[in-house]
Every structure is written in C-alpha cells, then in structure tokens.
Amino acid sequence: MKDVVVLGVGMTEFGKHYDKGVKELGEEAIYKAIKDANIDSKDIQVAYCGSALAGITNRQAGVVGQLALKEVGINKIPVTRVENACASGSCAFHEAWISVVSGLYDVAIAVGIEKMSGAKTSEFVEALAMQTDVQVECDQGYTFPGHFALVARKHMHEFGTTREQLSMVSVKNHKNGAKNPNSQYKKVLSLDEVSNSRMISDPLRLLDCCPNSDGAAAAIVATKEIAKSLTNKPIYVASSVLASGSYLKPSLVTLEVTERAAKEAYQKANIRPEDIDLAEVHDAFTINEILHYEDLGFCKKGYGGRFIEEGQAEIDGKVAINPSGGLLSKGHPVGATGIAQICEIVWQLREEAGDRQVANARIGLAHCTGGFTHGDIGAGCITILRSN
C-alpha cells in the first residue's frame, strides 16, 4: 500500500452554463487541476471520470472522460467512466486512489462532469428519479424529495427536530456559499426566506432542496515520492471507503450505509469522529445534513437538530460542515459533486479557503451517498484527507 497525496485540484464555478458542454466544463476543471498540481498533462497515467446522467440530460452518453481529457491533450491512457448515482464523483476519486495506493500507477486523475441545463425539466426530473430502483420506486413516484420528506417528518416526530432547525442548515450553507467564488448561489438567506419558500414535498420547501447545476471538478493524486518534489503542502489521503447499503435500515432516520462506511473510514485512517475539523457532506436536502451529523458520529442519533441550532456545524463550530456551501448553495452537478468536495477540503487544509477558511484545519472528511433505497442498493463513499 502506497501513501497517496492529492497533488492538485480544480473546478469550474457551479451553476447554469448554458453555453458549455461536457467537453468545455471538463477541460476547465482538468486544466486548473494540472496547473495546481504543478505537473505536465503527460505525467498523468490513468483517469476516472464520474458522470451520472450522461446521455439523459446532455446527450453525451459515452466516453465523457476521453472527450474532456482530449481537450487538454491527454489521449492514450486508460480512461473509464464510473457511475454511482450522486456518489459518481466520489467513486471516480476512489478509483483514482485505488490505482495509486495499489502501486499500479504513480499519477492518476479523477474528473467529475455533469451538464443538466439545456435538458427539459421533465428530463432531469426523470433522470434523477431513474437513479432509484425504477421498477419499484420510480414507477410508484417514490422519488428523492418524497422520500426525504418522510424522513424529515419521522425525525421531527421522534426527536423533536423543528422547521427552524431545517432552515438553519440552509441558512448556514448559503452563508458559507456566499463566500465561495465557485458557488451557484452567492446569496445570504434569512430563516424566514427558507421557512416560507415554496412547498416541494411537505415539510421540505424549495430552499431545503439542492438545485440542478452544471459543472466539473478534477483532482490529481500521486505517490508521496512523486509529491515530494512538487509541493511543500502535501495533502494525504488517510482513507477512502466505498460501501453499498441501505437508506432505510435500521430505521427511516439512519443512513446505514453512511454509518458503516464512516466507521470503516475512521478505522482505516486511525482517527475518531472528534478528530475531524471539517466535513463536506451530501446535503441534497436540509434533513440529510442533519442525518449526516448523526451518522458520521459528530453527535448522537436524534441530536442533529440541536447540533445545527447550537452552532456546532458552523465554520467556527465543533466541526465545520459544508464550509464550501454544500450542495444547497454551491450546487449539485451530480457527477462533479464528490470531487468538488475534495477540492474544498484540499483548499481548507492548505489554508487557501479565503473568507470561509476553517481555523487550524488539519483533517477533513468528504461524504456522498447515491442511489436508492428500499433494497439496500445505495452507495456510500467516504474520503478522509489530512495535512500531516
């Protein structure tokens, strides 16, 4: 097992890029990551590209990674697209990490690209619904907003979680996102604006939900030996874990797959949840972030509402959660999200995060889930990075 370092990262601004396709989005992120890594494009030996909705919202159904990489002159190496619904980008990073940690390659790139604008609303609503078990959930209309609305109701019922606490998640993430030049939304919101926004699936309102976005992100990983001559701020991959499992067991308010993957990731990194300084988590809806506080071990089950209310998830709180703005504010170009999380953690650990810098950040965690639900078919991916 080799020591793996994140050598460079780069991303596009997330948002509506009506004038750009997957090639142009990918090219920008890859170019920035190569420049940040201080290497030549020819040094990259293998590539993985995360893209979930390829062909459904953007018509480019195949070989997305090759297309984007070719724009920066990379065209002979192994390139593979990987998909795990919303965790597609995380999985691309995981595979790039495998290729280096295993000793098979010295330098690998993970790219995440998604293009959603341009598709009709019905197309991307369907594309997202088709990340479930289509024969069961999609056909019943049991889609993500509906599911997580049930989860929110159950969490409120069991643990007294309030409407205001849900809103606080959105307010915090928009506050952070407003300081992030790569965010789709750079607008501070009030509690009232969130609590009174348009109803989507009771109790979830518009500003409880992440937006549809276009964007790309890239991360280059390499062996410690390679990194030595290229950077004096190496960021190490302490662990990378992918698991499959349930969103529903042992109950509606626990993402078992997150809990299990996190446990394994902490163990492999030889740390405890208390050691995490910041975490980029999968806040597709506000209630999800509250679950993640609990399932990642930052607080006890049921205490997620209090965790946000007490300010513990703020940039200067116990664990800075989604200092980038998260999916809610930064945006959610599905396949790019997991790698954009890696970008944010790298910037934070290098102390390059500007106005949203987490003080003394040494260890960061990235977390994405993907897929659905009744049948143990969700993916959970966790990466822990550290600066020393």
Next chain:
Amino acid sequence: MKDVVVLGVGMTEFGKHYDKGVKELGEEAIYKAIKDANIDSKDIQVAYCGSALAGITNRQAGVVGQLALKEVGINKIPVTRVENACASGSCAFHEAWISVVSGLYDVAIAVGIEKMSGAKTSEFVEALAMQTDVQVECDQGYTFPGHFALVARKHMHEFGTTREQLSMVSVKNHKNGAKNPNSQYKKVLSLDEVSNSRMISDPLRLLDCCPNSDGAAAAIVATKEIAKSLTNKPIYVASSVLASGSYLKPSLVTLEVTERAAKEAYQKANIRPEDIDLAEVHDAFTINEILHYEDLGFCKKGYGGRFIEEGQAEIDGKVAINPSGGLLSKGHPVGATGIAQICEIVWQLREEAGDRQVANARIGLAHCTGGFTHGDIGAGCITILRSN
C-alpha cells in the same frame, strides 16, 4: 502483483428478453458465475458492473450493479458501474482484475448487463449514436454503420478486399453461433444470404451488422491462492490492458488503439500473436473483424480478407476467431459483450465448449473497442487468458 485466476463465469442467453429487466438478467448471470466458481455469494468482496446504455434504452439510469447483485443477496460490498461505450463489459473485467492483481481484494466479480429491447428503435439508434462525440459526429449523422462502411470501402480500395470476404466473416460467425446455446441467432447462413441482405450503409448489409440484444454475463476473479482449493482447472489472467486512442490513425483502415493495446498486452503476457489459439474480437460489423485480424497481429495489414478466405479464422484454422459466434451471431448487449467474451474463452480453455471446441486451446484473447473516433477518444481493452 498477485496472480489472478478466473474462478467462474456465467451468462444468460443473448437475444430479446422482453419479459426481463436488468435485475433479472443480471441475477441469472451472477448466479451462474457463483455456482461455476464454487463459492458462496458472501465470498465476493467487490463488484464492477459494465452497462453502457443504462437509462437510455431501459430507464434504469443508476446503480444497475447493486440492483442485480442484491437479487443474489450481495448488498454491502463496494459496487461501481463502469462505462466505456461498447467496451464497458471489458472495462468492468479490467477493474475487477485491478482490484485483485493489486492485492487490495481476494475475490471480485465483474458483471455486464444491457437491456435494449422495449426501447423504441429511435431510442436505441440514438443511444448508440450518442457513444460518439455528440457535438461533432452524432450531430453530423456520422454514426457507426456510416463510419465502418467508409472503412470497408477504403479497405476494398486499398487491399482488394471483396464483398464475398465480408460475407465470409458473417457466415463463419453464424456457423459458430449456431453451435452456441447462448447465441441470439442459431442459424447457419449462406454467402448469398449475407451478400444479398438488405443494404444498411453501402457496402455494409444487414447481415454485416451485429444485432441489438438483451443479456448479461458475469466473471469472478480471485487470487491463485484462493483458486487452489476451489478448482483444478485454473484459468489465469496473463494480462489486461485498457488504452484510449484513435479509430482513424494512422489511416481509416487501422484501429490504432487496438494495435497499441494488443502490443502492450502481448508484452505483459510475455507471448506473441502466434501463441494465441483463439480470440473473441469486436465484430460489430464484418469489416471490423477483418481489421482486427490485422491490428491484433494475426496477419499483415491488408491481408485480413485473405485470412478469412483461406479459412485461417475458422475453429480449426490458424487462430479460431469468435468461436462463440461473436457479436454478429451471439448478439451484442453492449455492456455484457466484453464479459461474455471472457466466458467463452474460459469455457474453451477448460475444454467445455462442446461442438465449437477449439482443439488444444491454451491461450485466448478477448478484445473490445468502444466510443468514437475523430478525436482519439476510443477505448480499447484487451485481456489474455491462459490455462497454464
């Protein structure tokens, strides 16, 4: 680097399975592979699923692998879908091989699943066209049949390849496929039937083209140590190579990506093309198989037409090419094809191929290409297996 053994394989019959979805198709192949491997489903530690058209022809856009694996009780391990257009199945096998050769896992499964029937003709025509560079080739109508028709014309012009030689490829593969219980077509064809079939893209006729298919295939790989107690007929992975590159360079009649990937695969397996006893190659169109004879080094460039005419590609020829029937006769459920090639080679090397058995088969090669074309964005994947 660990020695990797193919422990077990399984596949569905290829064809039109109107009554089955990706879950049912995948389940059958996985169940057969587990049974063949003589292991328990719980022994499998990691899974890769190849599926190219997920969501476009079958609506199941995400987490295809998890869905199928869950049907046989596999639900906690890392599962990742991989896509590389027509080489998606080959890439799933490649990733499973990486996970074991690297020492990270002891037992891995590669699954390939594709469901095309049920989609409207316009949907799967578009799905296949979208495996190109959509902004350039698809929008110009420069799709696969059109491209390979040009290639055929050029090959005829430069090397004197004839209409009859194209037909001979289809006749041979249907003759082989008729002996394969898993084939979509089990019908022997005459030269005249092929040469006079309906024109698709001049000079390619209907029986020069592979069909649309449903199907699934699975292969389980493990370390040599694990295999020792489970089988007395171990089939070794001598090499597995994935490359990106061009379909067009240095000319229209060479798949540079195949040539380069093959060279690397031979070198890593420490063999020469002359050592190959059988090869399953990517005969999407008859002309492609002729190119592959040349680019894989079985004959000189330009001699592919003669190679088939002289009977050198027959089961009792110099190299048995597509003893399974290939894509032309066995069928082409895109993401399943690469793994079905592995199935055939394993059966041949174990001498379990019945009426289509290649005598004294010791070394076999599987070959798939995927994606398109002008911009060096094709994938080429080669696997070499040997029985000792």
